[in-house]
Amino acid sequence: MAWTNPYTYKVGDLAGVDVNMTTDLTDNLKWLYNPPGARRRKNSAQAITTNVITTLALDVTVYDTDNMAVGTGVDCQTAGDYLVGGNVVFAADPGLSGGTNKRARMARIYNSDRQLSLGEHDILGAIETSIQTDLVPIYRGSLVVGDSVALQAYQTSSGGTLSAAVDGTNAPVLYAQWIGG
Amino acid sequence: MLINCRRGNTLWTDPAALQFQNGAKVGATVLNREIRDNLRFLHDPPSALATHDSNQTISKDDALSDFYVLDFSRTVKDTGEIHGGGDIGPYPATAGMRTTIAGAWLQQAIVPFDVSYLSEREIKGLQFTGGIAVVDGFHRSSHARTNSQGDARGETIPWVRIVPLPANDIRGVGALSMVEDSQVVSLVGIRQPLHGMHWLGGS
16 A cells, blocks of 8 residues: 555545545554565675675565565665665685785665665775674665665775675675655 | 644644544544644654765864764755754754654764875764763774774765654764874765754654
8 A cells, every 4th residue: 555645634524425534544554554664685695806896686585565675676666765774794804914905895875776876884995804894884865766776895905806794693784664755 | 732843834743632532523623633744744754864065174183082063064854943953053053953852863974084094083973952962972984993004094984873862952973083184074976974863753
């Protein structure tokens, strides 16, 4: 069911004649109780090739109240204000150490429909990569019907690839929850 | 009847004030106020989002207790008197977001720091009500401590929290830069700084 702009009551209105109490009241209450939202994650490793912004192939749908789980991300089916967030854990790479142990790492919420980054968590210069890096991009703002939201990751190195860590707690996650009209 | 929030032309009215009784006639005024307007309120609750379109210089400061009050001068969204809704002088009013109703509020910020050397950067949750104060410690990106290898590093720090707040509480975002002489929160392409507040529910 969709949200219906609430009816403006008039003196003398009769339920079922002038106003549909089901669509105007009951369905709207149900809609507000369970608004659009989805959460997806990935359950297998995925290499992030150096210098390539990579869309994470999310393949497990944790919940979805509005048919938002489309492809490897989430699609907006209902326009509104959303809280969108993600989590990407770059595995530790102890093989690199000392002065060469420098990489950039970035995770972002990307609107592939509008080709627009909605929110990023990044460390753009040299960082210590011999330890795990946990990035949590967030976005809070409007989405319109047709917006396709993806979770993307990026890293640079002198060679090789990194995989986003995948286990019970560190699986890449993307969620989008409607919070207002 | 308790009316404790104005959101544009929509009020939240405590439904406990409305008592339906068998055989009673319910007037249109009551239905519009307590059904229509409350539904609209819940569908489009108090919410604001703001950004800033120019760089802000963060002077070096060695004290973790100090910070620079970030301004977010351009309103992206405001359902009514939240962004810039309070006097927080000497800081610009647009640095603050005012709660218009008590309840659980989502507060979020995204602060992109430009590339620099040898710097540690943090953001802090601020409260302006009754004088400025840090109310939410410090938050920094992973490994955002001083870069011991002396390489340039930029970073974007996202921050989100949900906290119960009273009405008319004014919140803001602070930034701290240590070690280096100056730091900017910059408009780097599409990485704009953002500050938002959104009412999630009563408490």
